[in-house]
Amino acid sequence: MNLLAAAKTRYATKAYDPARKVPQETIDGLLELLRHSPSSVNSQPWHFVVASSDAGKERLAKGAQGNFSYNAPKIRDASYVILLCASVDMTPEHLEALLEQEARDGRFAKPEARAGQQATRNGYVTLHRYEYKDLQHWMEKQVYLALGTLLLGAAAEGIDATPMEGIDHRALDLELGLREQGLTSVVMVSLGYRGEADFNAGLPKSRLPAETVFTYL
Numbered sequence: 001m002n003l004l005a006a007a008k009t010r011y012a013t014k015a016y017d018p019a020r021k022v023p024q025e026t027i028d029g030l031l032e033l034l035r036h037s038p039s040s041v042n043s044q045p046w047h048f049v050v051a052s053s054d055a056g057k058e059r060l061a062k063g064a065q066g067n068f069s070y071n072a073p074k075i076r077d078a079s080y081v082i083l084l085c086a087s088v089d090m091t092p093e094h095l096e097a098l099l100e101q102e103a104r105d106g107r108f109a110k111p112e113a114r115a116g117q118q119a120t121r122n123g124y125v126t127l128h129r130y131e132y133k134d135l136q137h138w139m140e141k142q143v144y145l146a147l148g149t150l151l152l153g154a155a156a157e158g159i160d161a162t163p164m165e166g167i168d169h170r171a172l173d174l175e176l177g178l179r180e181q182g183l184t185s186v187v188m189v190s191l192g193y194r195g196e197a198d199f200n201a202g203l204p205k206s207r208l209p210a211e212t213v214f215t216y217l
C-alpha cells in the first residue's frame with residue numbers, strides 16, 4: 001500500500017477481533033521500525049514494553065482502570081500491545097552507550113568525529129536540562145516520533161492500531177517497575193484487526209482542509 005493511501009485508510013480502532021493475531025514476521029518488522037525511529041541527536045531516550053499473551057496484556061490493562069476503562073477492551077482484545085516509555089533522565093551511562101553503539105556501527109572514521117558527536121549531543125542535553133528546562137518533555141517528544149513511525153508502519157502493513165494517551169501512568173509505572181529502571185510510561189498502542197463492534201471503522205475521516213493547515217511561501 002502506498003503511504004498516502006495508508007494514512008487515509010488507517011484510523012483509531014475502537015474494537016478488536018480477539019481471535020485474529022498479527023503474524024510474527026509482521027510484528028517483528030514493526031518492532032524493527034520502532035527501533036529505527038529517528039530521534040534528536042540520536043538520543044533514543046526510550047524503551048518499549050511489548051505484550052501479546054493474555055497475562056501480559058492484563059498487566060498493561062492495569063493502566064486502563066477508572067476514567068480510562070474505555071480503553072481496556074482495546075488492550076485485552078488486541079493481538080499486540082506496546083507501551084512506549086521515555087527515560088526520566090539522560091544519564092552519563094546512556095550517553096556513553098549511544099556513543100559506543102555509534103562507534104561499533106562504524107560511524108566514526110576518525111577520533112575527531114567521535115568527539116564531535118559527543119560534544120554535539122552533550123550540548124543539546126545541557127541546553128534542554130539547564131536552559132530550556134524541558135529535558136523530560138524533549139525526551140517524550142522523541143517517543144512521539146516513534147509513535148508516529150509505528151502508526152504509519154502498521155497502516156502500511158494493513159494492521160489496525162489504536163494510540164492511547166488515556167492511560168494511568170502511575171499504575172503502569174508501578175505495575176512494570178518502570179521508575180526503578182529510570183523509565184516512565186508515555187503512550188500505548190494496540191495492534192491487531194478490527195472487530196465487528198468497531199463503530200469507528202465505517203466513519204469517514206475528518207481533517208481540517210489543506211488551505212488552513214498549509215502556508216506556501
Ligand SMILES: Cc1cc2nc3c(=O)[nH]c(=O)nc-3n(C[C@H](O)[C@H](O)[C@H](O)COP(=O)(O)O)c2cc1C
Nearest residue numbers: 010011012013014071162163164165166167187205
Ligand atoms: C497521541 C494520541 C493519543 C490518543 N489517545 C486515544 C485514547 O486513549 N483512546 C482512543 O480510543 N483513541 C485515542 N486516540 C485516537 C484519536 O482520537 C484519533 O487518532 C483522532 O481522532 C484522529 O482520528 P483517526 O486516527 O481515526 O484518523 C489518540 C490519538 C493520538 C495520536
